[in-house]
Amino acid sequence: MSGDPENPEHPERAAVAALADDFLSDLREWLAIPSIGVDPAHRGDVRESAQWLADALRRDGWPEVQVWDAGPALPAVYACWPAEDPEAPTVLVYGHHDVQPVDPVERWRHPPFEPTLVGEELFGRGASDDKGQVAMHLLGVKAHLAARAAANPAVTIKLFVEGEEESGSPHLVPLLDDHRADLACDLVVFTDTPLYARDAPTICTGQRGVYGAEVVFTGGTSDVHSGRAGGGVPNPATAIARLVAALHDDRGRVRLRDFYTDVVEPSAAERADYAALPFDEDVWLANSGGAQAVSGEEGWSTLARVWVRPTAEVNGIHGGYTGPGLKTIVPADASVKLSFRLVPNQRPEQVAEALREFVAAHTPPGLHAEVIPLGDGAPPYAADVAHPAVGALKDAVEAAFDQPVRFSRTGGSGPAAILHDRLGVPVVYLGATLPDDHIHAPNERVVVPLLLRGAEAAARLWRLLPERLS
Amino acid sequence: MSGDPENPEHPERAAVAALADDFLSDLREWLAIPSIGVDPAHRGDVRESAQWLADALRRDGWPEVQVWDAGPALPAVYACWPAEDPEAPTVLVYGHHDVQPVDPVERWRHPPFEPTLVGEELFGRGASDDKGQVAMHLLGVKAHLAARAAANPAVTIKLFVEGEEESGSPHLVPLLDDHRADLACDLVVFTDTPLYARDAPTICTGQRGVYGAEVVFTGGTSDVHSGRAGGGVPNPATAIARLVAALHDDRGRVRLRDFYTDVVEPSAAERADYAALPFDEDVWLANSGGAQAVSGEEGWSTLARVWVRPTAEVNGIHGGYTGPGLKTIVPADASVKLSFRLVPNQRPEQVAEALREFVAAHTPPGLHAEVIPLGDGAPPYAADVAHPAVGALKDAVEAAFDQPVRFSRTGGSGPAAILHDRLGVPVVYLGATLPDDHIHAPNERVVVPLLLRGAEAAARLWRLLPERLS
Ligand SMILES: [Zn+2]
Ligand SMILES: [Zn+2]
Numbered sequence: 001m002s003g004d005p006e007n008p009e010h011p012e013r014a015a016v017a018a019l020a021d022d023f024l025s026d027l028r029e030w031l032a033i034p035s036i037g038v039d040p041a042h043r044g045d046v047r048e049s050a051q052w053l054a055d056a057l058r059r060d061g062w063p064e065v066q067v068w069d070a071g072p073a074l075p076a077v078y079a080c081w082p083a084e085d086p087e088a089p090t091v092l093v094y095g096h097h098d099v100q101p102v103d104p105v106e107r108w109r110h111p112p113f114e115p116t117l118v119g120e121e122l123f124g125r126g127a128s129d130d131k132g133q134v135a136m137h138l139l140g141v142k143a144h145l146a147a148r149a150a151a152n153p154a155v156t157i158k159l160f161v162e163g164e165e166e167s168g169s170p171h172l173v174p175l176l177d178d179h180r181a182d183l184a185c186d187l188v189v190f191t192d193t194p195l196y197a198r199d200a201p202t203i204c205t206g207q208r209g210v211y212g213a214e215v216v217f218t219g220g221t222s223d224v225h226s227g228r229a230g231g232g233v234p235n236p237a238t239a240i241a242r243l244v245a246a247l248h249d250d251r252g253r254v255r256l257r258d259f260y261t262d263v264v265e266p267s268a269a270e271r272a273d274y275a276a277l278p279f280d281e282d283v284w285l286a287n288s289g290g291a292q293a294v295s296g297e298e299g300w301s302t303l304a305r306v307w308v309r310p311t312a313e314v315n316g317i318h319g320g321y322t323g324p325g326l327k328t329i330v331p332a333d334a335s336v337k338l339s340f341r342l343v344p345n346q347r348p349e350q351v352a353e354a355l356r357e358f359v360a361a362h363t364p365p366g367l368h369a370e371v372i373p374l375g376d377g378a379p380p381y382a383a384d385v386a387h388p389a390v391g392a393l394k395d396a397v398e399a400a401f402d403q404p405v406r407f408s409r410t411g412g413s414g415p416a417a418i419l420h421d422r423l424g425v426p427v428v429y430l431g432a433t434l435p436d437d438h439i440h441a442p443n444e445r446v447v448v449p450l451l452l453r454g455a456e457a458a459a460r461l462w463r464l465l466p467e468r469l470s
Numbered sequence: 471m472s473g474d475p476e477n478p479e480h481p482e483r484a485a486v487a488a489l490a491d492d493f494l495s496d497l498r499e500w501l502a503i504p505s506i507g508v509d510p511a512h513r514g515d516v517r518e519s520a521q522w523l524a525d526a527l528r529r530d531g532w533p534e535v536q537v538w539d540a541g542p543a544l545p546a547v548y549a550c551w552p553a554e555d556p557e558a559p560t561v562l563v564y565g566h567h568d569v570q571p572v573d574p575v576e577r578w579r580h581p582p583f584e585p586t587l588v589g590e591e592l593f594g595r596g597a598s599d600d601k602g603q604v605a606m607h608l609l610g611v612k613a614h615l616a617a618r619a620a621a622n623p624a625v626t627i628k629l630f631v632e633g634e635e636e637s638g639s640p641h642l643v644p645l646l647d648d649h650r651a652d653l654a655c656d657l658v659v660f661t662d663t664p665l666y667a668r669d670a671p672t673i674c675t676g677q678r679g680v681y682g683a684e685v686v687f688t689g690g691t692s693d694v695h696s697g698r699a700g701g702g703v704p705n706p707a708t709a710i711a712r713l714v715a716a717l718h719d720d721r722g723r724v725r726l727r728d729f730y731t732d733v734v735e736p737s738a739a740e741r742a743d744y745a746a747l748p749f750d751e752d753v754w755l756a757n758s759g760g761a762q763a764v765s766g767e768e769g770w771s772t773l774a775r776v777w778v779r780p781t782a783e784v785n786g787i788h789g790g791y792t793g794p795g796l797k798t799i800v801p802a803d804a805s806v807k808l809s810f811r812l813v814p815n816q817r818p819e820q821v822a823e824a825l826r827e828f829v830a831a832h833t834p835p836g837l838h839a840e841v842i843p844l845g846d847g848a849p850p851y852a853a854d855v856a857h858p859a860v861g862a863l864k865d866a867v868e869a870a871f872d873q874p875v876r877f878s879r880t881g882g883s884g885p886a887a888i889l890h891d892r893l894g895v896p897v898v899y900l901g902a903t904l905p906d907d908h909i910h911a912p913n914e915r916v917v918v919p920l921l922l923r924g925a926e927a928a929a930r931l932w933r934l935l936p937e938r939l940s
Binding site for chain 1: 678680682689690691692693694695696697698699700701702703704705707708710711712713714715716717718755757758759760761762763764765766767772775776779780781783784785786787788789790791792795796797798799800801802804805806807809811834835836837838844845880881882883905910
């Protein structure tokens with residue numbers, strides 16, 4: 001790290017440095033709680049994780065701390081620290097404390113719930129996604145208060161940490177609606193996205209949405225021997241394959257009706273930034289499941305393909321006999337799980353409707369088709385990079401990381417659009433993790449110095465915002 | 471049954487009628503032995519089944535009976551009953567005594583190895599495929615001897631009953647070669663095919679061949695989250711689907727190189743017979759796994775599609791996540807099991823080669839393709855309907871069934887072509903079972919009066935052959 005922590009130009013950095021040891025030991029305590037939200041067996045752990053966070057916030061001095069555990073949603077934590085100035089803007093920090101399952105557990109080098117520090121890296125489930133980044137904000141608020149030597153922050157800071165993000169936030173909308181007054185704010189700071197790279201810190205400006213569905217084709221009531229009927233009846237597995245093959249045209253574009261009609265391209269500033277980011281294809285492929293080649297929609301770079309272009313992917317396909325050897329049947333049915341990554345301003349409902357039409361048009365005579373939505377999907381979101389909050393964020397991050405930062409996006413999905421829609425305010429992204437943190441995989445880790453930089457950026461942002469949003 | 475069994479024009483019928491009770495009790499004994507050849511746990515039962523048959527043949531007076539149980543093949547039974555006249559032709563009857571597995575066993579109305587007579591139907595695994603038809607031949611020989619009141623048949627009759635047909639006859643070629651002298655003959659009578667229908671008895675004149683292979687496309691070394699790489703890397707499941715979709719053209723023809731080059735169409739006599747056979751599409755569909763519509767190569771009837779036209783079918787397809795809900799991954803790999811039904815004079819080796827080329831041409835950059843043959847396949851076979859043995863067979867069957875019979879085929883596969891190739895003689899088909907006997911399925915049965923007619927047809931054939939083949 002460059003910059004002198006004792007330099008009065010860097011009071012936030014000095015404060016973060018002074019609090020770093022406590023931060024790390026607190027985070028390790030929290031990471032030891034296996035709050036696997038998607039696994040009902042870990043329901044108690046999710047509750048314990050929420051309680052741990054509430055206790056930590058109270059220890060830190062947050063005046064108002066609540067655990068929301070009344071409805072069907074897994075427990076969420078809410079806290080509020082009002083600004084000195086009642087006219088100051090209100091920001092809501094969003095994150096989540098539920099974590100992904102740990103299978104295959106045998107591939108972890110350290111037990112997933114025994115957080116282990118190896119050099120600068122802290123290994124453990126949730127270290128990066130998302131407990132590490134929530135803890136980063138707790139540190140950021142403490143550093144902000146220490147740096148300005150005040151009992152209250154420069155903006156009213158609210159914290160909303162849900163427990164169902166990894167389950168697709170199924171109860172987020174009612175939760176937001178039930179707590180509308182508590183959550184009222186001028187800006188959401190969404191904290192669940194990575195930097196582009198350690199040597200290229202960036203500000204994320206958007207996430208893709210997603211819509212998933214399963215298509216099932218059924219022919220007969222049972223498999224039939226192909227010696228009897230092969231060549232004489234429709235084969236549901238062949239039909240599913242033809243449906244999938246028809247999903248893209250020769251240029252790699254998705255052939256659902258009006259799929260591209262509402263697509264908004266990123267701003268010129270963002271496009272220029274994407275092109276200027278360092279991109280090593282071999283490294284990117286190695287970090288993409290060891291893929292052997294890039295591929296996709298004609299006329300777009302790999303980063304554009306995975307950040308700002310919508311897609312159709314087969315997540316799973318199944319039909320007939322898949323055991324050892326040959327079994328010469330015409331299967332009774334076959335199915336495919338499809339998911340579509342969406343970009344602004346595509347809507348999951350529109351894609352769902354177009355998919356139903358597409359399946360109907362590609363169902364051969366003699367087969368019955370069923371389209372089963374897999375959840376409601378998540379709309380895409382992109383921040384307006386011309387908004388003054390983005391300018392403040394950029395200044396804060398550049399100061400904290402001691403270098404110019406560019407814009408990036410992430411190809412994954414999250415509830416940013418829901419927060420935007422229900423709360424009626426802009427959402428900006430502040431994250432300090434890395435794309436190769438192995439989130440959702442064995443050996444999840446976080447790079448601790450980046451979390452400290454992120455906390456410093458947050459502390460700086462709280463200082464900058466009153467003037468920038470006025 | 472019409473026809474007077476005491477009428478001297480029907481001595482074979484009278485003999486069959488006199489022997490029918492013993493026939494049935496013998497068959498029930500044999501069917502009680504669970505000779506499931508594909509299941510190593512039933513190896514002893516296959517041996518017991520072979521021994522039962524050898525004992526039954528000795529009881530019947532066959533002068534030479536052997537159990538071939540030396541090599542890797544499951545035990546086969548060989549027997550020979552020389553003709554009175556050393557110049558008389560030699561026929562070899564082919565059948566098998568191994569049976570299919572019985573899963574799902576809970577769907578059997580009677581235990582599969584407790585043969586149960588309900589009216590005219592005998593239920594039990596192997597009743598139709600193929601013990602019932604082998605037993606029919608034992609009865610046929612006894613009736614032939616009784617009808618001509620002789621100690622020896624009019625032709626030298628050899629019997630070869632293998633134990634591995636349901637396993638794809640993997641050791642048949644070496645078995646035939648090892649016993650070349652024993653098996654030398656002028657004609658093979660192949661007994662493992664059905665009549666067209668109870669009210670439309672037919673002579674089968676051919677079976678399709680088969681070639682099966684699995685195609686595997688591999689992209690990365692692991693699945694990758696579609697939020698990271700979706701839209702930017704090739705998806706093996708999509709590629710497998712495109713490969714399958716490309717296998718047929720718009721008219722339902724298979725697009726492998728030279729796939730149709732060697733196809734020989736059936737004779738005009740056969741085509742006329744197919745068109746004249748009663749065909750109820752609803753019944754056919756109901757008996758074809760409950761399929762809802764016919765479908766297939768343009769310009770051909772359903773019977774032609776499943777009897778004399780080659781096909782490509784997906785028997786199984788698999789890739790990615792197929793559990794409950796959505797998992798937004800790009801799978802690391804995907805695979806499809808394909809099988810091709812072949813007709814004369816297609817060769818499995820040629821199709822295997824064309825498939826390899828086709829897969830290579832349809833492997834997108836970044837994916838690795840593997841084509842794994844699932845066995846050697848079986849060549850197709852069709853009898854020359856102008857051969858005098860077919861004429862004799864037709865006369866024998868028409869006399870036994872008291873009606874004109876037409877030619878039919880079956881869409882399944884068997885070792886007829888191998889017998890033809892290795893023994894160097896024509897193969898004709900004599901069967902007396904039905905397509906809806908539920909072979910390879912729960913509640914397999916055989917219609918006993920049809921087996922008696924079949925035995926009579928065999929007995930008549932042995933009487934007719936010396937003159938017809940001279
Ligand atoms: Zn997350
Ligand atoms: Zn059989």
